[in-house]
Amino acid sequence: MNVFDAIRQRRSHRGEFQNRPIDVADLNQLIEAARWAPSPFNVQPWELLIIQETDGKSALADVTEHAIVAQFKDAKFLDDNSRWMRLTDSEWRKHGDGVLLAEHVTLPKPLQDSPEKLRPVLKNAKSLAFLGHLGAGKMPAKEIAAQVRSAPLLMLVTMNCKRYPPGEGATRWMWLSMGMAIQNVLLTATSLGIGVQFVSAPLERAEDRDKIRQLFNLPAFHEVITLLRIGYVDGDSADSVRLQQSEFVHFEKVE
Ligand SMILES: Cc1cc2nc3c(=O)[nH]c(=O)nc-3n(C[C@H](O)[C@H](O)[C@H](O)COP(=O)(O)O)c2cc1C
Structure with a gap:
């Protein structure tokens, strides 16, 4: 699959996944995709926690459920x-x-x-x-938590704050680099027939992030960035929309 096809075909997959684990070779390719992302001074601030066992998935599902009930x-x-x-x-x-x-x-x-x-x-x-x-909030919370629990693989992406580049803009560049690594994972997943969904609910509140930190033994210098649900999909029919180019592209000066 060429890069632009992967960009256009990638969709947030909110449905069920095929009931099979991610192949080791495919998982390795997702990891390699993150590994080769650009970052300032090549600081490579990303850390990936791969969760495939029931205990870890269940723990994250529970945090998700509580968070959604609270959000409502x-x-x-x-x-x-x-x-x-x-x-x-x-x-x-x-x-x-x-x-x-x-x-x-x-x-x-x-x-x-x-x-x-x-x-x-x-x-x-x-x-x-x-x-x-x-x-x-209980019903949607249970529904989304069940999706987290049943995902073949969860990837908790964290940022290693010991890897800050120099300069006033460092925090921005760190987050930008994280986005690049994550997008590499998403596009590679698309090319492998793997669907991905961001699950933000358990990471919105500091108290939930702290809970996750404890559950997975994350050191204080790991900032929790995102949680991804990952699994094989049977062709993704989901649709999406975007702004028109004219709504966000400017030539020479902003009118
Ligand atoms: C940082 C970030 C957080 C997101 N959080 C969620 C989420 O919690 N649940 C969800 O279903 N989708 C989430 N999304 C996916 C967006 O809703 C999705 O990218 C957008 O609606 C466009 O749809 P598409 O990805 O299918 O093109 C998130 C995306 C990003 C980049």
């Missing part, structure tokens, strides 16, 4: 998220950004055919926190 009680979190939630396919395409709500949570049956009915609720997402306190 958090008015600010709900409000901030609502800005990027799209209810219908046409709305999603028109905006060219954001995510389809129905791809992130299974909507109650009566809303599945007419998700636009949720618009007034989404406009006042803060008020949903009260439903969160009544337990509304």
Whole structure:
């Protein structure tokens, strides 16, 4: 697969994976992809924790579940998220950004055919926190936690803060390098028929990151960056949208 095909075909895989482990050779290629990412002064700040055993997956699934239940009680979190939630396919395409709500949570049956009915609720997402306190987050939390638990492989990506480059911009360059290593993994996965999903929920709150740090014996100088669910997919039919080039490309000067 050429690079541009991998770029265009890569999708966030939110569904089930094939029920088989990642081949050793394929895992090695994902690791090599991260290894060859660029970084300032070649500092190579990435660390990859590969989790394939039930215990580790279960522990991360539990942190994910608790985090999502807490997020549903958090008015600010709900409000901030609502800005990027799209209810219908046409709305999603028109905006060219954001995510389809129905791809992130299974909507109650009566809303599945007419998700636009949720618009007034989404406009006042803060008020949903009260439903969160009544337990509304439990179902999506269990659903997403189950996906974490059943993934053939989880990759916890951390940044080794002993590897800072010099200069005032060091923190930016560190994070940029992390993004490059992660994108290398995603594109290589695509070329191998492997799907990947970012799972951000367990990493949003400092207390959850600390919990993860303890669970996996991460030293204090490892900053937890992202968690990836990884597995083979049967061809990915998921769609996505993007802004038009004219919305973000500028020639010579920004108009
Ligand atoms: C830093 C980062 C965090 C993300 N977190 C999540 C997440 O928690 N759950 C999820 O399903 N997708 C997550 N995504 C995937 C985005 O939603 C996705 O990239 C975007 O909607 C475009 O869709 P595509 O990747 O299929 O093209 C994340 C992506 C990035 C880069």
